[in-house]
Amino acid sequence: MAAQGGFEELLGRVTTYPARVEALGGSLLTNLAMVAEIPAPTFHESARAQFLRDRLTEVGYQSCHIDAQGNVAALLPGSDEGTGEDAAPTPLLVAHLDTPAAGDLDHTVSLAPESAHGVAVADNALGVAALASLPAVLEELDVQPPGQIAVLASTGGLGDGDIRGLRFFLAHTDLAIDFGICVEGVQLGRLSHGSVGMIRGAITCRAPADEQPTAFGSAGAIPTLNEVIDGILALPMPARPKTSVVLSQVRGGSPSIRPAASATVHFVVRSEAGRQVTSLVRRINEIVAEVDAASAATVELNIVGRRQPGGLPFDHPLVARTHRIMRRLELQPHLTPSTSELAAFISEGVPAITLGMSFGHDVGTDKERVSIDAMYTGVAQLVAVIEAIEAGYCR
Amino acid sequence: MSWLRTNTFHHGQFDPARLVEAKREQGLSVSLCIPTLNEERTVGKEVVIFIDELMRRHQLLDEIAVIDSGSADRTREVAAAFGADVYSAADILPAHGDNPGKGENLWKAIYQLRGDVIVYVDADIKNIHPRFVYGLLGPLLQDPEVGYVKAFYDRPLAEAGGTRPSGGGRVTEILVRPLFSLFFPELTAIVQPLSGEYAVRRSLLERLPFPICYGVETSHIIDVYHMAGMAAFAQTDLDRRVHTNQPTPALGRMAFRILQTFLKRVRSLGIVQELPDLGTLLRQFQVSDGRYEQVDWQITELERPPMIEVAEYQTLRAALRAAAATG
Known part of the structure; x- marks a missing residue:
């Protein structure tokens, strides 16, 4: 078990993260725009998946591939992964690749200084963009997680898709997944640790x-x-x-x-x-x-x-540590239940939470937009939770 | 046909990281110019993507500038907020006045920007991607004989209710291609002579006159062909380019300007010996309250001289050369 002092040190430095993430905010916005402009209605995610597989390779992920269910999966190697009982935990970050928007809508993304506008930018192009930006963010923050990080942009995450992509991955992967983080575009402050x-x-x-x-x-x-x-x-x-x-x-x-x-x-x-x-x-x-x-x-x-309903109790270290990280970032955590990917983790007995990356407005309409400044805090919280997991504070 | 085979590329043939090496080896600097007029919806995304991908990740661009024609919307604010150098065309070479038109912005960019190569990319592209720049730089950086690289596309036009998977280039197909076929058959190998994206060496660019508006691309093609022949051209397939469709009357006015530019050149090159003085009035029709109304447009495609003939430019370049020589 890692020392409490280490977690306090993490809390001490996390407040510097948003401004440092903002320094390379272009990476996040670039990925957001390029992902969001490729339509990906549920069951028709292949064009977005192909783009993302290539993109993850470009930005430094390894083993990037599209699996039999159309998911895009990749790994970010750790700096000191260890073995056996000393092995660093492996988190799986999941963002659903599909959107609720019809494919024939104009998917042009527009950036204003305060917000990014476009079809399904919040649900869930921003979540996918956060995964694609993670290597650059870790480098900027000089964070070198000891263990590997697995990422999955999953298909069929919405509606009749019945989270089939993540279910398939969890049923077939050879990786030992220790924790799950579901990355949603919105709303920042969301902390889901149970599924209704x-x-x-x-x-x-x-x-x-x-x-x-x-x-x-x-x-x-x-x-x-x-x-x-x-x-x-x-x-x-x-x-x-x-x-x-x-x-x-x-x-x-x-x-x-x-x-x-x-x-x-x-x-x-x-x-x-x-x-x-x-x-x-x-x-x-x-x-x-x-x-x-x-x-x-x-x-x-x-x-x-x-x-099936279920999830983690509030006092589970993953939830409690995440709650403290969010409070340190001056977020007011909303403990809302989830019906999304979290349920697949719960079914497999993997401790997991869902986080939002920014504030969304008019989500589901042709005026859908996400706040740019808030994204930096959203990504900062994600990095800090990954650090907490990798350091063993969430076991 | 051999030019078509040897000088036509696809953006997938170029790797930005290798282009950066080639650029360094040749000691070249590259500027990107985005001419704008009321493009707040798309300019921010272009600036962000080009800065992040082609300045931060790959140091392919040394400068990204927006040259604005007096936008009434937030174009300049948005572009500046995301890190572009933003200039008002009216503030560049003010002693030479200010004309409305994209060609005017492109011409003034030669004075304002510092690159040995200037890449022009329109601001109205909805599916912008780094390939729109590195795809054009590729042929220039691998062949010193190439001085002018044009883009071509399969260009879906955004329409209400979705996008149309083919089309675009109507003025090219209806006007420019037939004219080139009649007068400059070799130039018909250029797939989209009117595309708004191209990369040009300064040494060539500064010797070209500039029509101030839609005639600029046509004049460039003819003038570069006359100066340096087909070997100076290359073209790159950039795949899809999604942009907003223009209504037919606007295309008519564009065609009128292109025709003015074209006829001026066939006359100056001695290809056509006798032409009457050309009029400047274009008449179009519109229906109002069930009645046809004639709309008159006075259109004159003014031209700027080659930048190398402008005294201020000569002074500036001399100063820059002197500064470079002294380190």
Whole structure:
């Protein structure tokens, strides 16, 4: 176990990091702009992956490759890795490569002195850019971690991707991963150390095949779907444990005189308790079966993603040390649960946290932007957490 | 056809680290000029990427300057904030006046910048990448005979709702290529003579007259061809260049200026013996309240003389040579 004094020394110098990271801020902005301008909607990340693999090679990573799941993986060798019990811990830094934005949008990035604008710059081009900038940042800060650092830009990190990239990597890698850090573009101050239980699904209604679509009185799939939605919204939600159902997307029909032949609603059930998630999805399934039986339409439920709740307690050294680092950087840590990559680490029993790199604004819109000054603090905190892990302060 | 084979490159053939070595061996300095007019949306990214990649990581550029034509937006503030040297074209050689136009900025850059080679890159590129500079420097740094390197692209045009995967270069294909085919067939080997990105040796650049606006690229091609022949040219494929499409009437006005420049040269070179005095009025039409309206444009493509003929430039260069000689 490393000495407490060493960690205090780290806290002492971390306050100098943001200004020193700013001195090479161009590296971070360069990577952000070049990554963000390559569209990468979930399941279509290959162009961004190829660029990133080449970029990681250029900036000093080793063993850069694209794996069978389309992930970009690379290693930064340590200065004194050691062996056996003396081996320095290996952290895996993960940023999801995919974005929620459609590939045909204008992905031009615009830089102003105070912020970077562009489609999905926050989610998650900035997280990926932080990985690509890490070697230059470590050099600028004269930080030489003893152990190797593994990085992964993972595919399928969003929505129906169901964090398949990271799951695949953790299931197949030969590396012994000791800690995980999920690197998200936003929000700075986020410290997620637990994952809520989650089930993501889609309910699809299809009008009867023999319905005459242009006949008066023909209703189509949308009214039936509406019955399902009404049923879901009427479900009682417990205040404790915190539980919610979010209807995230409705699609169906077309702007014509024809009733919709099919319609789909996507939903996410989340709860701090796994049994609540299971119970609610069972109730949704009953609603689906009831409406299916009572209408001429066909109604089907399809589950596309699951997360088990879990995570680290607040007093776990990784969480506690990170909390202190953030406070030293004058950040107010927000202890928010996560449904993203963290869940894959939790499933594998790897201690992990999620950090944000900057403040985002209008995220998910065509005005999405991230604050430039805040990025330097975000990257500084990341480096300090890596140092704390590598020095053994988080075991 | 042999020029096309020997002097056409792809940016992937050049490694910035090796180009830095070649530049040092030849004792050359390189300046980048970004001419701007209301480019706040894209100029910051260009400056950041070029400084970080081509000054910090690879010491390929010695100077990055924005020459601005009087932007009304935050172009100058943004460019300066990210580390570019920013100049107002009106403040350079003030005794010679100030004309609106990109060519004016490029001409004044010869006076203001210090490099033995000047790379010009437009500020409106949406997918900017270091290749836009090192791809153009590559042929110059590996062949002393090459003095003028043009870019060419597959240029998708950004449009509402997405990008179009082909197109661009409409004025080239409709106007310039047919004219070159008729009068300068060898020049048709240059894929995109109007591309806004090129790298030029100062020794060549300072001897070229400069139309102040859209005629500048056409005049350069003809004048360099006349002075030094095809061997002075090279061209580099820079892959995709995404930029904002210009409306057809604007292209019409651009074509008018190019045609003025072209006809002036075929006359001065004695290729066409008799031409009437050329008019300066371009008439276009627009529809307003359901009625056609004629819009008149007075367009004259003024030209700046070769910089080497400008007294202030001669004085400056002499002073720089003297300073270099004394160490």
